[in-house]
Amino acid sequence: MLLLSLLACLSKVTILPPPIFDTSGIEETIDWPKVGEETTQILQQYVQVDTTNPEGNETRGAQFLGQILEAEGISYEIHESSPNRGNLIARLPATGEPEQGPLCLLSHIDVVTAETEKWDEDPMSGVIKDGYLWGRGTLDMKGMGAMELMTMLLLKRQNIPLKRDVILLAVADEEVSGEGVRYVADTYWDYLQCEHVVNEGGLGLHDMMFEGQTVYPISVAEKGSVWLKMIASGEPGHGSTPRPNEAPKYLLEAIETLGARDLEPSLEGPLDQFVVNIGGQKGGLYGFVLRNPLLRNTVVKKQMLDNPITRAAIINTVHVTGFGGQNKPNVVPSEVYAILDCRIQPDVDPQEFIAYLESMVSEHIRFEVISASTGSSSPIDDPFFYALARQAVRGEENAVAGPVVSVGYTDSNYLRPLGAKAYGFVPVALTAEDMEGFHGHNEKLSVENIHIGTKKLFLAVLEVSAKKSP
Ligand SMILES: [Zn+2]
Numbered sequence: 001m002l003l004l005s006l007l008a009c010l011s012k013v014t015i016l017p018p019p020i021f022d023t024s025g026i027e028e029t030i031d032w033p034k035v036g037e038e039t040t041q042i043l044q045q046y047v048q049v050d051t052t053n054p055e056g057n058e059t060r061g062a063q064f065l066g067q068i069l070e071a072e073g074i075s076y077e078i079h080e081s082s083p084n085r086g087n088l089i090a091r092l093p094a095t096g097e098p099e100q101g102p103l104c105l106l107s108h109i110d111v112v113t114a115e116t117e118k119w120d121e122d123p124m125s126g127v128i129k130d131g132y133l134w135g136r137g138t139l140d141m142k143g144m145g146a147m148e149l150m151t152m153l154l155l156k157r158q159n160i161p162l163k164r165d166v167i168l169l170a171v172a173d174e175e176v177s178g179e180g181v182r183y184v185a186d187t188y189w190d191y192l193q194c195e196h197v198v199n200e201g202g203l204g205l206h207d208m209m210f211e212g213q214t215v216y217p218i219s220v221a222e223k224g225s226v227w228l229k230m231i232a233s234g235e236p237g238h239g240s241t242p243r244p245n246e247a248p249k250y251l252l253e254a255i256e257t258l259g260a261r262d263l264e265p266s267l268e269g270p271l272d273q274f275v276v277n278i279g280g281q282k283g284g285l286y287g288f289v290l291r292n293p294l295l296r297n298t299v300v301k302k303q304m305l306d307n308p309i310t311r312a313a314i315i316n317t318v319h320v321t322g323f324g325g326q327n328k329p330n331v332v333p334s335e336v337y338a339i340l341d342c343r344i345q346p347d348v349d350p351q352e353f354i355a356y357l358e359s360m361v362s363e364h365i366r367f368e369v370i371s372a373s374t375g376s377s378s379p380i381d382d383p384f385f386y387a388l389a390r391q392a393v394r395g396e397e398n399a400v401a402g403p404v405v406s407v408g409y410t411d412s413n414y415l416r417p418l419g420a421k422a423y424g425f426v427p428v429a430l431t432a433e434d435m436e437g438f439h440g441h442n443e444k445l446s447v448e449n450i451h452i453g454t455k456k457l458f459l460a461v462l463e464v465s466a467k468k469s470p
Pocket of ligand 1 (some may be wrong): 108140141172200
């Protein structure tokens with residue numbers, strides 16, 4: 001019986017439908033090495049524009065992008081969400097009456113701080129060494145910003161008839177408060193009306209699951225976040241005499257209870273499809289395991305729970321990230337608290353999740369909500385998703401693309417509730433070592449990735465934006 005159910009069915013890998021626009025004719029007319037070279041130079045200069053957040057000073061970065069657009073006859077506007085926090089909007093209008101809502105190329109201009117003395121090269125240098133362009137923002141996310149800019153320039157230079165507006169949207173302050181995207185969306189949404197968005201979120205990873213295989217997770221959803229202060233109350237007293245009704249003891253018990261909760265891991269949804277796709281590409285015995293629903297729900301689920309990264313993707317996390325209270329050794333305080341950073345699946349309601357936590361802990365515990373936000377998701381069955389997936393793996397035999405839920409959130413989480421279908425995908429492929437540059441030391445992006453990524457992004461955008469000739 002077990003054998004029968006094992007053999008009964010294999011989940012279907014995503015079969016990409018044929019492209020809605022054949023991009024090959026236009027692709028052939030472009031001098032790609034030259035385009036890659038130009039994008040690399042733009043990124044070098046963009047890295048040199050200091051937009052470290054805090055302060056941000058993104059207006060500088062917006063002006064840098066703006067002057068390149070202007071030189072090619074693409075008009076732009078810069079709107080400041082607060083002094084020096086510039087947000088750029090540039091638009092290539094549809095040729096004739098638009099057939100579809102705009103496609104928006106989104107990036108953030110700000111970068112996180114860098115501990116210069118711990119880097120091998122100056123984080124603001126944009127120097128090229130050993131095939132890499134070095135600098136803060138090359139990965140997060142001026143590299144993508146430069147590729148998006150080049151996509152605009154190519155659409156314009158090639159004089160491509162567009163069936164929809166294509167908008168470049170470079171915003172301030174993603175790294176600290178998300179002020180830029182909120183301001184732009186709240187103030188200019190009538191004007192933007194992005195139907196599709198591409199932004200950061202997913203990217204290609206070499207050798208992550210299997211040696212020699214490159215996986216391209218495309219983020220179609222983001223988890224929500226619930227930040228809580230979990231406060232325990234009890235009887236105050238003297239440190240010399242432990243008693244059973246003290247606040248610190250209640251807090252420890254509550255943490256233990258929450259840690260022992262049923263994790264209810266979910267392999268359903270986007271990530272499940274991605275695992276199936278990897279199985280399809282992998283083939284063999286392990287491919288069979290990955291594609292079999294029963295084995296996926298047992299063997300694979302267990303493996304995913306053992307790895308902190310995949311574990312975070314399949315459960316609602318409850319993460320103690322801080323403590324507070326008075327800290328005199330001989331005094332038992334009447335209140336102490338823990339800070340919890342909880343991340344919930346996109347379909348979980350934050351209030352219901354808080355009620356669930358409350359139901360588990362004792363009456364000596366209360367929660368104060370620091371912030372709570374719902375996650376968001378976009379459809380997988382969508383032409384732009386397919387175009388991104390198609391381009392992700394192009395020219396690579398041992399690569400697979402598929403949908404995932406991001407465990408962190410990006411500016412996309414703000415645009416999805418307004419109606420945008422947003423996909424997180426930077427079309428580069430990184431090694432584990434490259435990944436350490438994200439918010440870390442020695443952030444760098446290979447020149448090869450800049451060349452390939454620019455081409456992939458342009459072709460994906462072209463497929464869903466170009467007007468078919470009559
Ligand atoms: Zn970022």
